[in-house]
Ligand SMILES: Nc1ncnc2c1ncn2[C@@H]1O[C@H](COP(=O)(O)OP(=O)(O)OP(=O)(O)O)[C@@H](O)[C@H]1O
Protein backbone atom coordinates (compact mmCIF):
# COMPACT_ATOMS: atom_id res chain seq x y z
CA UNK A 1 0.00 0.00 0.00
CA UNK A 2 1.39 3.43 -0.98
CA UNK A 3 0.87 5.08 2.42
CA UNK A 4 2.74 2.33 4.25
CA UNK A 5 5.70 2.88 1.92
CA UNK A 6 6.38 6.21 3.55
CA UNK A 7 7.21 4.46 6.85
CA UNK A 8 10.10 2.40 8.13
CA UNK A 9 8.48 -0.78 9.38
CA UNK A 10 10.41 -2.12 12.35
CA UNK A 11 9.52 -5.35 14.10
CA UNK A 12 9.67 -5.48 17.86
CA UNK A 13 12.90 -7.50 18.08
CA UNK A 14 14.79 -5.10 15.85
CA UNK A 15 13.27 -2.05 17.54
CA UNK A 16 14.31 -3.29 20.99
CA UNK A 17 17.97 -3.47 19.91
CA UNK A 18 18.00 0.21 18.94
CA UNK A 19 18.60 1.40 22.50
CA UNK A 20 21.89 3.19 22.09
CA UNK A 21 23.30 2.91 25.58
CA UNK A 22 22.13 2.82 29.14
CA UNK A 23 21.63 6.55 29.08
CA UNK A 24 18.04 6.00 30.19
CA UNK A 25 17.95 3.21 32.76
CA UNK A 26 14.86 2.77 34.90
CA UNK A 27 15.40 1.91 38.53
CA UNK A 28 13.52 -0.95 40.20
CA UNK A 29 11.59 1.71 42.13
CA UNK A 30 10.49 3.41 38.91
CA UNK A 31 9.44 0.09 37.37
CA UNK A 32 7.38 -0.58 40.51
CA UNK A 33 5.70 2.77 39.96
CA UNK A 34 4.75 1.73 36.42
CA UNK A 35 3.21 -1.47 37.79
CA UNK A 36 1.36 0.51 40.45
CA UNK A 37 -0.17 2.73 37.77
CA UNK A 38 -1.45 -0.27 35.75
CA UNK A 39 -0.42 -3.77 36.74
CA UNK A 40 -1.41 -5.08 33.31
CA UNK A 41 1.40 -3.15 31.63
CA UNK A 42 4.19 -5.42 30.48
CA UNK A 43 7.55 -4.26 31.85
CA UNK A 44 9.11 -6.02 28.87
CA UNK A 45 7.16 -3.60 26.65
CA UNK A 46 8.48 -0.69 28.67
CA UNK A 47 12.04 -1.88 28.17
CA UNK A 48 11.77 -3.06 24.55
CA UNK A 49 9.36 -0.53 23.07
CA UNK A 50 9.02 2.57 25.20
CA UNK A 51 12.68 3.18 26.09
CA UNK A 52 13.81 3.31 22.41
CA UNK A 53 10.72 5.44 21.66
CA UNK A 54 11.69 7.92 24.35
CA UNK A 55 15.29 8.03 23.14
CA UNK A 56 14.07 8.97 19.66
CA UNK A 57 11.56 11.42 21.07
CA UNK A 58 14.28 13.05 23.16
CA UNK A 59 16.26 13.82 19.97
CA UNK A 60 13.21 15.46 18.41
CA UNK A 61 12.52 17.43 21.60
CA UNK A 62 16.12 18.71 21.86
CA UNK A 63 15.99 19.74 18.18
CA UNK A 64 12.69 21.55 18.72
CA UNK A 65 13.99 23.35 21.80
CA UNK A 66 17.12 24.51 19.95
CA UNK A 67 15.09 25.72 16.95
CA UNK A 68 12.74 27.72 19.18
CA UNK A 69 15.70 29.42 20.88
CA UNK A 70 17.61 30.05 17.62
CA UNK A 71 14.51 31.50 15.97
CA UNK A 72 13.73 33.84 18.87
CA UNK A 73 17.40 34.95 19.11
CA UNK A 74 17.48 35.67 15.38
CA UNK A 75 14.27 37.70 15.58
CA UNK A 76 15.38 39.44 18.79
CA UNK A 77 12.22 38.26 20.43
CA UNK A 78 12.05 37.53 24.11
CA UNK A 79 9.18 35.08 24.20
CA UNK A 80 7.97 32.56 26.77
CA UNK A 81 8.65 29.00 25.80
CA UNK A 82 6.20 27.16 23.53
CA UNK A 83 5.65 23.62 24.79
CA UNK A 84 6.50 20.65 22.57
CA UNK A 85 3.17 18.94 21.86
CA UNK A 86 2.74 15.22 21.26
CA UNK A 87 -0.59 14.02 19.80
CA UNK A 88 -1.78 10.47 20.45
CA UNK A 89 -4.59 9.05 18.35
CA UNK A 90 -6.33 5.72 17.70
CA UNK A 91 -9.67 3.98 18.20
CA UNK A 92 -11.87 4.18 21.26
CA UNK A 93 -10.48 1.58 23.74
CA UNK A 94 -7.27 0.86 21.83
CA UNK A 95 -5.26 2.09 24.82
CA UNK A 96 -4.46 5.72 23.96
CA UNK A 97 -4.85 7.03 27.48
CA UNK A 98 -2.86 4.13 28.94
CA UNK A 99 -0.07 4.78 26.41
CA UNK A 100 -0.22 8.52 27.08
CA UNK A 101 -0.07 8.08 30.86
CA UNK A 102 2.79 5.61 30.57
CA UNK A 103 4.70 8.00 28.30
CA UNK A 104 4.12 10.84 30.75
CA UNK A 105 5.35 8.72 33.65
CA UNK A 106 8.44 7.54 31.78
CA UNK A 107 9.25 11.02 30.46
CA UNK A 108 9.03 12.44 33.97
CA UNK A 109 11.54 9.82 35.17
CA UNK A 110 13.84 9.86 32.20
CA UNK A 111 14.01 13.50 31.12
CA UNK A 112 15.04 15.08 34.38
CA UNK A 113 13.94 18.70 34.76
CA UNK A 114 11.48 18.44 31.84
CA UNK A 115 7.88 19.06 32.91
CA UNK A 116 5.37 16.88 31.06
CA UNK A 117 1.58 17.28 31.31
CA UNK A 118 -1.24 15.33 29.71
CA UNK A 119 -4.77 16.13 28.61
CA UNK A 120 -7.44 14.19 26.72
CA UNK A 121 -9.67 15.72 24.06
CA UNK A 122 -12.64 13.88 25.67
CA UNK A 123 -13.01 17.09 27.73
CA UNK A 124 -13.84 18.98 24.53
CA UNK A 125 -16.89 16.83 23.79
CA UNK A 126 -20.10 18.82 24.05
CA UNK A 127 -21.92 18.05 27.33
CA UNK A 128 -24.74 15.47 27.04
CA UNK A 129 -27.37 18.24 27.26
CA UNK A 130 -25.87 19.98 24.26
CA UNK A 131 -25.54 16.71 22.31
CA UNK A 132 -29.24 16.08 23.03
CA UNK A 133 -30.16 19.59 21.93
CA UNK A 134 -28.32 19.05 18.67
CA UNK A 135 -29.92 15.61 18.23
CA UNK A 136 -26.53 13.87 18.09
CA UNK A 137 -26.41 11.88 21.34
CA UNK A 138 -25.79 8.71 19.35
CA UNK A 139 -22.89 10.39 17.56
CA UNK A 140 -20.66 10.80 20.62
CA UNK A 141 -17.03 10.65 19.53
CA UNK A 142 -17.84 11.59 15.92
CA UNK A 143 -16.32 14.87 14.66
CA UNK A 144 -19.50 16.92 15.17
CA UNK A 145 -19.69 15.93 18.86
CA UNK A 146 -16.58 17.97 19.75
CA UNK A 147 -16.23 21.68 20.29
CA UNK A 148 -13.24 21.86 17.94
CA UNK A 149 -12.99 25.64 18.13
CA UNK A 150 -12.56 25.42 21.92
CA UNK A 151 -9.87 22.75 21.44
CA UNK A 152 -8.03 24.92 18.93
CA UNK A 153 -8.29 27.99 21.20
CA UNK A 154 -6.88 25.87 24.01
CA UNK A 155 -3.92 24.76 21.86
CA UNK A 156 -3.25 28.34 20.72
CA UNK A 157 -3.06 29.43 24.39
CA UNK A 158 -0.72 26.54 25.21
CA UNK A 159 1.63 27.21 22.28
CA UNK A 160 1.56 30.89 23.18
CA UNK A 161 3.12 29.95 26.52
CA UNK A 162 0.18 31.15 28.63
CA UNK A 163 -0.05 30.11 32.28
CA UNK A 164 -2.81 28.06 33.90
CA UNK A 165 -4.72 27.19 30.75
CA UNK A 166 -7.85 25.20 31.60
CA UNK A 167 -9.07 22.09 29.77
CA UNK A 168 -12.58 20.83 30.61
CA UNK A 169 -12.86 17.34 32.06
CA UNK A 170 -14.83 14.29 30.93
CA UNK A 171 -15.72 11.33 33.14
CA UNK A 172 -16.36 7.85 31.72
CA UNK A 173 -18.26 7.00 34.96
CA UNK A 174 -20.58 10.00 34.72
CA UNK A 175 -20.55 9.62 30.92
CA UNK A 176 -20.53 13.39 30.61
CA UNK A 177 -18.44 16.55 31.03
CA UNK A 178 -17.92 17.25 34.74
CA UNK A 179 -19.13 20.82 35.38
CA UNK A 180 -16.59 23.22 36.89
CA UNK A 181 -13.74 20.71 36.88
CA UNK A 182 -10.68 21.40 34.83
CA UNK A 183 -7.25 20.11 34.02
CA UNK A 184 -4.87 23.05 34.47
CA UNK A 185 -1.93 23.18 32.09
CA UNK A 186 0.80 25.44 33.38
CA UNK A 187 3.68 26.01 30.97
CA UNK A 188 4.92 22.44 30.64
CA UNK A 189 7.95 21.66 28.48
CA UNK A 190 5.98 18.82 26.90
CA UNK A 191 2.21 18.47 26.59
CA UNK A 192 0.67 15.15 25.52
CA UNK A 193 -2.75 15.55 23.87
CA UNK A 194 -4.60 12.26 23.60
CA UNK A 195 -7.88 11.62 21.74
CA UNK A 196 -9.60 9.86 18.88
CA UNK A 197 -9.88 13.10 16.89
CA UNK A 198 -6.43 14.64 17.15
CA UNK A 199 -5.33 13.81 13.60
CA UNK A 200 -8.64 14.64 11.94
CA UNK A 201 -9.03 17.33 9.34
CA UNK A 202 -11.13 20.36 10.30
CA UNK A 203 -14.78 20.57 9.35
CA UNK A 204 -14.94 24.35 9.17
CA UNK A 205 -11.78 25.74 10.78
CA UNK A 206 -8.80 26.78 8.69
CA UNK A 207 -6.39 25.30 11.24
CA UNK A 208 -5.93 21.60 12.04
CA UNK A 209 -5.47 20.37 15.58
CA UNK A 210 -2.43 18.53 14.24
CA UNK A 211 -0.87 21.85 13.13
CA UNK A 212 0.06 22.26 16.80
CA UNK A 213 1.77 18.89 17.10
CA UNK A 214 5.50 18.44 17.05
CA UNK A 215 5.17 14.66 17.10
CA UNK A 216 2.23 12.34 16.68
CA UNK A 217 1.58 8.72 17.54
CA UNK A 218 -1.22 6.46 16.30
CA UNK A 219 -1.98 3.41 18.46
CA UNK A 220 -3.08 0.62 16.14
CA UNK A 221 -4.55 -2.89 16.44
CA UNK A 222 -7.02 -5.07 14.53
CA UNK A 223 -10.68 -4.10 15.10
CA UNK A 224 -11.50 -7.54 16.56
CA UNK A 225 -8.94 -7.09 19.31
CA UNK A 226 -10.05 -3.51 20.01
CA UNK A 227 -13.64 -4.73 20.26
CA UNK A 228 -12.52 -7.28 22.88
CA UNK A 229 -10.69 -4.56 24.87
CA UNK A 230 -13.79 -2.34 24.64
CA UNK A 231 -16.05 -5.13 25.95
CA UNK A 232 -13.57 -6.02 28.74
CA UNK A 233 -13.40 -2.39 29.82
CA UNK A 234 -17.20 -2.08 29.67
CA UNK A 235 -17.54 -5.08 32.02
CA UNK A 236 -14.83 -3.74 34.36
CA UNK A 237 -16.57 -0.34 34.57
CA UNK A 238 -19.91 -2.14 35.08
CA UNK A 239 -18.45 -4.14 38.01
CA UNK A 240 -17.22 -0.95 39.64
CA UNK A 241 -20.70 0.59 39.42
CA UNK A 242 -22.54 -2.09 41.39
CA UNK A 243 -23.37 0.04 44.43
CA UNK A 244 -23.35 3.46 42.85
CA UNK A 245 -26.70 4.58 41.37
CA UNK A 246 -25.09 7.84 40.16
CA UNK A 247 -22.67 5.93 37.97
CA UNK A 248 -23.59 5.67 34.26
CA UNK A 249 -22.78 1.95 34.36
CA UNK A 250 -25.13 1.27 37.30
CA UNK A 251 -28.04 0.44 34.98
CA UNK A 252 -25.88 -2.12 33.19
CA UNK A 253 -24.90 -3.61 36.57
CA UNK A 254 -28.62 -4.27 37.10
CA UNK A 255 -28.87 -6.27 33.87
CA UNK A 256 -27.66 -9.84 33.42
CA UNK A 257 -24.11 -10.06 32.16
CA UNK A 258 -25.36 -11.49 28.84
CA UNK A 259 -27.72 -8.53 28.32
CA UNK A 260 -24.99 -6.06 29.29
CA UNK A 261 -22.52 -7.64 26.84
CA UNK A 262 -25.11 -7.58 24.08
CA UNK A 263 -25.74 -3.91 24.74
CA UNK A 264 -21.99 -3.13 24.69
CA UNK A 265 -21.59 -5.09 21.43
CA UNK A 266 -24.28 -2.96 19.88
CA UNK A 267 -22.57 0.26 21.06
CA UNK A 268 -19.31 -1.00 19.60
CA UNK A 269 -20.85 -1.90 16.26
CA UNK A 270 -23.09 1.12 15.71
CA UNK A 271 -20.94 3.85 17.24
CA UNK A 272 -17.29 3.15 18.04
CA UNK A 273 -16.48 0.73 15.20
CA UNK A 274 -18.34 2.90 12.71
CA UNK A 275 -16.36 5.91 13.95
CA UNK A 276 -13.11 3.94 13.68
CA UNK A 277 -13.79 2.96 10.06
CA UNK A 278 -15.13 6.29 8.89
CA UNK A 279 -13.14 8.90 10.78
CA UNK A 280 -10.27 7.51 12.87
CA UNK A 281 -8.52 4.86 10.76
CA UNK A 282 -8.20 7.23 7.76
CA UNK A 283 -6.01 9.49 9.97
CA UNK A 284 -3.50 6.73 10.74
CA UNK A 285 -1.17 7.69 7.91
CA UNK A 286 -0.85 11.24 9.21
CA UNK A 287 1.04 10.07 12.32
CA UNK A 288 4.81 10.24 12.72
CA UNK A 289 4.82 6.95 14.62
CA UNK A 290 2.43 4.00 14.45
CA UNK A 291 2.56 1.64 17.42
CA UNK A 292 0.94 -1.67 16.56
CA UNK A 293 -0.41 -3.90 19.32
CA UNK A 294 -1.40 -7.54 19.26
CA UNK A 295 -3.10 -9.84 21.83
CA UNK A 296 -2.77 -8.78 25.47
CA UNK A 297 -1.75 -5.28 24.35
CA UNK A 298 1.74 -6.50 23.46
CA UNK A 299 3.48 -4.21 20.94
CA UNK A 300 4.71 -6.17 17.93
CA UNK A 301 5.66 -3.46 15.43
CA UNK A 302 6.71 0.18 15.28
CA UNK A 303 6.39 2.28 12.13
CA UNK A 304 8.35 5.50 11.81
CA UNK A 305 7.62 8.02 9.08
CA UNK A 306 10.57 8.20 6.71
CA UNK A 307 10.36 11.94 6.00
N1 LIG B 1 -0.57 -1.72 27.55
C1 LIG B 1 -1.67 -2.21 28.11
N2 LIG B 1 -1.62 -3.34 28.84
C2 LIG B 1 -2.73 -3.83 29.39
N3 LIG B 1 -3.97 -3.28 29.29
C3 LIG B 1 -4.07 -2.17 28.60
C4 LIG B 1 -2.95 -1.56 27.96
N4 LIG B 1 -3.38 -0.47 27.31
C5 LIG B 1 -4.71 -0.39 27.53
N5 LIG B 1 -5.13 -1.41 28.31
C6 LIG B 1 -6.54 -1.65 28.72
O1 LIG B 1 -7.38 -1.52 27.54
C7 LIG B 1 -8.56 -0.77 27.83
C8 LIG B 1 -8.62 0.46 26.94
O2 LIG B 1 -7.54 1.30 27.28
P1 LIG B 1 -7.68 2.88 27.43
O3 LIG B 1 -8.79 3.22 28.37
O4 LIG B 1 -6.32 3.41 27.69
O5 LIG B 1 -8.15 3.22 25.93
P2 LIG B 1 -8.43 4.59 25.20
O6 LIG B 1 -7.94 4.36 23.81
O7 LIG B 1 -7.85 5.73 25.93
O8 LIG B 1 -10.01 4.66 25.22
P3 LIG B 1 -11.04 5.92 25.08
O9 LIG B 1 -10.83 6.52 23.75
O10 LIG B 1 -12.39 5.32 25.21
O11 LIG B 1 -10.73 6.86 26.21
C9 LIG B 1 -8.49 -0.44 29.32
O12 LIG B 1 -9.25 -1.39 30.02
C10 LIG B 1 -7.00 -0.56 29.67
O13 LIG B 1 -6.77 -0.91 31.03
Ligand SMILES: CC(C)(CO)[C@@H](O)C(=O)NCCC(=O)O
Nearest residue numbers: 092122140141142196267271272
Ligand atom coordinates in the same frame (compact mmCIF):
# COMPACT_ATOMS: atom_id res chain seq x y z
C1 LIG C 1 -15.66 9.44 25.12
C2 LIG C 1 -15.38 8.66 23.85
C3 LIG C 1 -16.01 9.35 22.65
C4 LIG C 1 -13.87 8.67 23.55
O1 LIG C 1 -13.10 8.31 24.61
C5 LIG C 1 -15.85 7.20 23.94
O2 LIG C 1 -15.33 6.56 25.06
C6 LIG C 1 -17.39 7.11 23.98
O3 LIG C 1 -18.02 7.36 24.98
N1 LIG C 1 -18.01 6.75 22.83
C7 LIG C 1 -19.44 6.73 22.69
C8 LIG C 1 -20.02 5.34 22.70
C9 LIG C 1 -19.69 4.59 23.97
O4 LIG C 1 -18.63 3.95 24.03
O5 LIG C 1 -20.50 4.62 24.91
